[in-house]
Amino acid sequence: MGARVAKKTVVSKDAGAYAPSPAMLKKYADVMIKFALNSGAGMKKGETVYLVTQLPGLPLAKQVYKTILEMGGYPIVSVIDDEFKLIQVKNASKQQLTYFPDKFYRGLADNIDHWVRILADEDPMYLKTADPAKVLLSNRATRQFRDWLDEKEDKGKFTWTLCMYATEKMAQEAGLSLKEYWGQITKACFLNEANPVQKWKRVFSEMQRVLDKLNSLPIDRLHVEAKETDLWITLGEKRKWLGGSGRNIPSFEIFTSPDWRGTEGKIFFDLPLYRYGNVIKDIRLEFKKGRIVKATARENERMLKELIKQQNADKIGEFSLTDIRFSRITKFMAETLYDENFGGKYGNTHLAIGKSYHDTYAGNAAKMTKDQFAALGFNHSLEHSDIIATTDRTVTAVLRDGSEMVIYRKGKFVI
Numbered sequence: 071m072g073a074r075v076a077k078k079t080v081v082s083k084d085a086g087a088y089a090p091s092p093a094m095l096k097k098y099a100d101v102m103i104k105f106a107l108n109s110g111a112g113m114k115k116g117e118t119v120y121l122v123t124q125l126p127g128l129p130l131a132k133q134v135y136k137t138i139l140e141m142g143g144y145p146i147v148s149v150i151d152d153e154f155k156l157i158q159v160k161n162a163s164k165q166q167l168t169y170f171p172d173k174f175y176r177g178l179a180d181n182i183d184h185w186v187r188i189l190a191d192e193d194p195m196y197l198k199t200a201d202p203a204k205v206l207l208s209n210r211a212t213r214q215f216r217d218w219l220d221e222k223e224d225k226g227k228f229t230w231t232l233c234m235y236a237t238e239k240m241a242q243e244a245g246l247s248l249k250e251y252w253g254q255i256t257k258a259c260f261l262n263e264a265n266p267v268q269k270w271k272r273v274f275s276e277m278q279r280v281l282d283k284l285n286s287l288p289i290d291r292l293h294v295e296a297k298e299t300d301l302w303i304t305l306g307e308k309r310k311w312l313g314g315s316g317r318n319i320p321s322f323e324i325f326t327s328p329d330w331r332g333t334e335g336k337i338f339f340d341l342p343l344y345r346y347g348n349v350i351k352d353i354r355l356e357f358k359k360g361r362i363v364k365a366t367a368r369e370n371e372r373m374l375k376e377l378i379k380q381q382n383a384d385k386i387g388e389f390s391l392t393d394i395r396f397s398r399i400t401k402f403m404a405e406t407l408y409d410e411n412f413g414g415k416y417g418n419t420h421l422a423i424g425k426s427y428h429d430t431y432a433g434n435a436a437k438m439t440k441d442q443f444a445a446l447g448f449n450h451s452l453e454h455s456d457i458i459a460t461t462d463r464t465v466t467a468v469l470r471d472g473s474e475m476v477i478y479r480k481g482k483f484v485i
Contacts, residue, residue, distance in 0.1 A: 088249040089129070090256075098233070099133040103141060105165075105267045106316035107184045110274060115142030117183040122148045127190030127235035134186060143273040146182065152196050159200040159208055167208045168413040179218040183228060184383030185458075189407060194243050197347020202376040205346045210380075213452045222377050224428050233259070233319045234407055243344075243404040250401070258320040258408065273322075274314035277396060280324060283485045284311040284477070285432075288470040292328075292477075294391070294419060296463030297338055298354065303389050304332020306447045310432040322397040322411045324483070325390035327426035333358040333386055337421065339408050341402065341458040348373045349404075353457055355421075360385055360447075361425070366449040378423065382451035388422035390456075391465065395480040409458050416462045417481035424453030463482040 090098070103119070104112040113119060119138050123131040128149070138145040158167070197205055222228035234255060236309050241251035259270040294301040306329025313324035341354040352368035362384040367374045378384050390410065397413030412418045426448040440450065465478035467484045477485050 075141075076249075085109070088247075088252060090252060090261075092133075094256070094261050095130055096137075097266050098174055098259065099137040101259060101261075101266050101270060101319055102134055102186055102231060102233055103137045105270055106233075106319050106407065107186070107229050108316075109229055110271070110314065110316040113138065113141050113143050113184065116144075118144040118146065118181055120146050120148070120178065120182040120185045121188075122150065122185070123188035123235070124150045124152060124190040124192065125236045126192050127188035130190075130233075130235045131188055134188070140255060146178075152192055152336040155208075156196055156200060159197065159204045160235075162204075162208070164207065168211050169202060170211050172214065175212065175215040176218070179215060179222065185219070185228075186228040187230070187232045188235055189232060189405065190237060191240055191405075192237055193239045194344055194404060195347055195349065200347065202346070202373045206376055206380060209346070210452055212475065216452070220428065224438070226436065229316070230321055231316055232383055232407055240403075240405065244402055246401060251403070254399060254401050254403060254408065257400075258411070260398075273396060277314040277322070277324065277393075279334075280393065280483050280485070281311050283312055284324070284483075287475075287477075287485070288465060289467045291332065291468040293466040293468065294337070294463055295466075296419070296459065297340075297461040299335075299337045299459065299461075301335040301337045301357070302333070303386075304329045304447075306332070308446060309431045310430055310481060312430055315429075318407055318411075319396075320399070320408070320411055322399075322413070323390045323392045323420070325388050325427075325430070327387055327428075327430040327448060328389050329360075330385040330387070330426070330449045331447050333357040333360045337459065338461075339420075339457045339459045340351045340461055341412070341418075342404070343374075343455065343457050344404055345373070345377065345455055350374050354421075355457075357386075377453060380424070380451065380453045382449050383424045383453040383455075385423070385449045385451075386421050387424050387426040387449045387451065387454055388420075388456070389479050390418075391418045391480075391483070392417040393483050406456050406458070410456045412458065412460055413481075414460055415481060416460060418458050418460045418463075419463055420456045420458040422454050422456045424451035424455060425449060 107113045236251045241248045260266040263269045292303040311326045336356045343350040350370040356364035394413045394417045
């Protein structure tokens, strides 16, 4: 059986009083700034870091800010109050929702070397009452900014990372007390270690051994078999597997961006998808010739269909596997950053619908054009939603000579 999604529990007021210690926040900030940026090498003196946090994440943001200064960097801070987003999608016109201050964002894209995002939802369901179409429309407004950053990343001049600061309602959504929820963060990010940065480096070194083996295999296609799942994925030309780059903290996944055109079959996702302040449960997707031809959900199917209606969001941009020997996450967290790295009994598989990652190209991405990426089956989309399955699965690789080998079974790579 896969991960059981816990029912919401009533959490006492005392449970909400829990907060991480200053010493833990210092370790957390060290991981984010001294390790995660620059693909695991840490921030360099003189670099500019765009630090974005939701309001509840301020305790961590302040320590991250201090660490950036100590490292000789230049922080630019943006603090988000989710209430403004709700006001926008409920009251703005279409023109207001899609307004893009290009000069502001062009200057920001040109000036920053890194982006650190602290996820800290006061209420994960705060957009539940908003029109899904308007939520997605507002999200499209900054597409050009993201494209500029992607171009900069392809040239090796920009990195980003995400982390999470827990709130009481986030914990309640996962059916945990706030202390239990922080316990998962502490274990997953190695904040209970004397030197979390060194621990992360050791784990990434272990993951690299798996990556080296995967990237040495001449894989043509992958066959994923699991509960209500019979899915074929074409790896595509000039692809490589990635993992352990510091792009997310925590990150235990090993992933690639396949050729979207070769996706065929069906897949069931047992973990809920939390996206844009909504939750979608028991998602089932069916693919033909690379496109989603059928999408259902037991709960909030309307939001799922709105997601897929976006440009190129009916194609996959990522295929990922998490090995239980790496992940320390054992509980459902109601947050994709953690759930896509879930370990548990069988690890997880997740697909992302939408945007591909250009760094999975086995060549110099800086020399590639959008048309060249498209010709290789890399998908370009504003959307990138990771949908997760934790049930027992077997992944078989079909090699270019037609031979087959199992590469993943019972939550572990077996290569």
